[in-house]
Amino acid sequence: MTFSPELKFNDGNTIPQLGYGVWQVEDDVAEKVVGQAFEAGFRHIDTARIYGNEAGVGRAIERSGLKPEEIFITTKLWNADQGYESTLKAFEESMERLGLETLDLYLIHWMQPKQEKYVDTWKALIELQKQSRVKTIGVSNFSKEGLQRLIDETGVIPAIHQIELHPFFSQAELREFNASKGILTEAWSPLGQGGELLESPVIAQIAAKHNATPAQVVIAWHLEIGNVVIPKSVTESRIRENYAALEVNLDATDVQAINGLDRSAEGAGRIGPDPAVSDFA
Numbered sequence: 001m002t003f004s005p006e007l008k009f010n011d012g013n014t015i016p017q018l019g020y021g022v023w024q025v026e027d028d029v030a031e032k033v034v035g036q037a038f039e040a041g042f043r044h045i046d047t048a049r050i051y052g053n054e055a056g057v058g059r060a061i062e063r064s065g066l067k068p069e070e071i072f073i074t075t076k077l078w079n080a081d082q083g084y085e086s087t088l089k090a091f092e093e094s095m096e097r098l099g100l101e102t103l104d105l106y107l108i109h110w111m112q113p114k115q116e117k118y119v120d121t122w123k124a125l126i127e128l129q130k131q132s133r134v135k136t137i138g139v140s141n142f143s144k145e146g147l148q149r150l151i152d153e154t155g156v157i158p159a160i161h162q163i164e165l166h167p168f169f170s171q172a173e174l175r176e177f178n179a180s181k182g183i184l185t186e187a188w189s190p191l192g193q194g195g196e197l198l199e200s201p202v203i204a205q206i207a208a209k210h211n212a213t214p215a216q217v218v219i220a221w222h223l224e225i226g227n228v229v230i231p232k233s234v235t236e237s238r239i240r241e242n243y244a245a246l247e248v249n250l251d252a253t254d255v256q257a258i259n260g261l262d263r264s265a266e267g268a269g270r271i272g273p274d275p276a277v278s279d280f281a
């Protein structure tokens with residue numbers, strides 16, 4: 001079986017570049033589909049406290065018989081749990097649900113600028129890493145300014161930044177900023193949540209050229225530009241299809257054509273909230 005390439009973090013650890021995300025997947029379904037993802041070849045799973053399926057992911061891990069060193073698990077600290085002590089507590093609760101001793105990657109889910117707790121939360125993640133409860137620490141949904149503040153106030157640079165990123169919203173500036181700090185970029189909603197992006201004529205043309213599907217072309221674009229990418233599907237054939245995107249090799253012309261789909265210059269493309277201003281519990 002082909003396994004995903006690994007990317008190296010600034011702390012020396014590595015992450016499988018292609019992973020499988022489980023947002024909006026019920027706990028029982030998560031157990032089934034994460035099992036199917038493991039069978040397809042995925043070894044990297046992206047969950048979060050707020051998804052309500054850490055226990056289902058944990059049962060899938062247990063049933064798979066895979067050893068902890070063979071898999072890579074990410075979970076995220078929810079907004080309502082930000083703050084130093086509350087983060088340490090929320091981490092233990094997540095670990096109990098996942099049934100793990102050590103976590104591969106823990107992320108602050110959203111910056112939540114108005115709460116003003118993200119620096120204290122980051123200090124708790126630094127402590128968890130010092131205690132070897134988590135191997136690698138990072139953030140999700142931060143602004144450049146927020147990232148810079150974490151670095152200035154703690155001296156610890158996040159290893160990865162998980163952000164909304166797909167061809168309609170390709171985040172060139174934030175990707176460049178992450179790279180300038182040695183932070184990997186991870187794409188959420190990498191397929192633009194399905195729909196219009198996967199029906200784009202530009203994508204269709206490239207798919208036909210490579211005898212691939214639109215979803216595979218979009219995943220291959222993420223891999224080509226250096227993103228960690230975590231597509232979601234609860235359909236077994238699509239889980240396999242998305243994994244097989246590892247076999248699709250785009251050339252520079254394809255990448256350039258897909259880069260041209262970005263809509264941010266028109267102030268469009270973003271699906272989710274803007275992390276720099278959004279605060280929600």
Ligand code: NAD
Nearest residue numbers: 021022023046188189190191192193194215231232233238
């Ligand atoms: P996605 O972009 O991965 O799109 C998923 C949807 O695309 C599916 O529900 C299905 O409708 C369609 N799809 C998937 N494979 C397909 C295929 N082969 N052919 C046709 N259609 C296909 O959307 P997502 O779930 O929002 O994002 C992926 C993961 O990113 C999530 O599961 C989660 O792990 C993570 N995420 C993180 C955040 C965050 O705030 N950090 C936010 C959203 C998502």
